[in-house]
């Protein structure tokens with residue numbers, strides 16, 4: 266399989282090569298790619314700046330389409346674990362997504378549940394149930410089926426289009442090299458003493474995604490509670506996937522002379538988080554005391 270295409274190369278292709286490269290982001294609907302090319306008019310002097318820009322342009326074409334066209338787009342998708350999947354006639358993209366969610370290895374009982382759900386959904390709403398399943402599991406899919414069957418037709422129509430945009434985003438991420446703008450930073454605040462946590466050890470691991478798995482960096486916070494290197498990951502190393510920080514808070518609070526139990530309550534704090542947009546800045550901090558902690562997605 267060829268490697269990911271650069272945005273620079275995509276920007277200098279002609280219309281048919283452009284659609285061949287990225288048109289599949291929207292299932293069996295090359296019109297989305299065709300209109301996007303006409304709108305963006307990419308070229309060497311007018312390059313597509315990021316996957317996010319391309320995705321937003323494609324999503325806008327879909328959002329502005331009329332209801333029938335949107336309905337066709339929804340129904341262009343195969344059922345999850347449906348007839349096309351069983352007959353092995355899925356598009357490559359859909360096959361990969363459905364198999365990542367384990368839908369290609371269902372037991373007879375599980376298959377019967379999926380068939381029942383697909384039928385119930387279609388008879389209530391009159392279109393295919395859509396869920397971006399690349400990072401889902403059988404359990405989360407079935408739970409989502411159950412919950413969404415309670416919605417109105419309008420809510421489901423909108424939900425399906427939203428899911429289709431998510432599917433397209435993840436497909437574009439597998440096809441294209443992201444722009445070099447994303448990076449990961451961290452900051453540790455000691456909320457017991459109201460100051461940055463100086464000299465705390467932190468380890469970063471990649472748990473899934475492209476590139477080396479396991480430990481990818483060890484850091485020590487500076488007097489501002491930040492990493493001396495500033496960025497923990499940047500450029501190509503900052504890729505889609507699941508990551509884990511481990512904060513050695515026990516050692517830090519012991520060093521600080523904090524009042525600790527004989528067996529300290531917090532020793533290490535693991536923080537597992539996902540990177541969905543490798544072109545963005547993810548700031549993933551820790552606020553901690555010897556007895557509690559929290560985090561948030563910053564930027």
Ligand SMILES: NC(=O)N[C@H]1NC(=O)NC1=O
Nearest residue numbers: 343359362395396397398
């Ligand atoms: N029905 C449905 O949601 N199908 C899709 N979902 C996904 O992630 N890939 C598909 O083909």
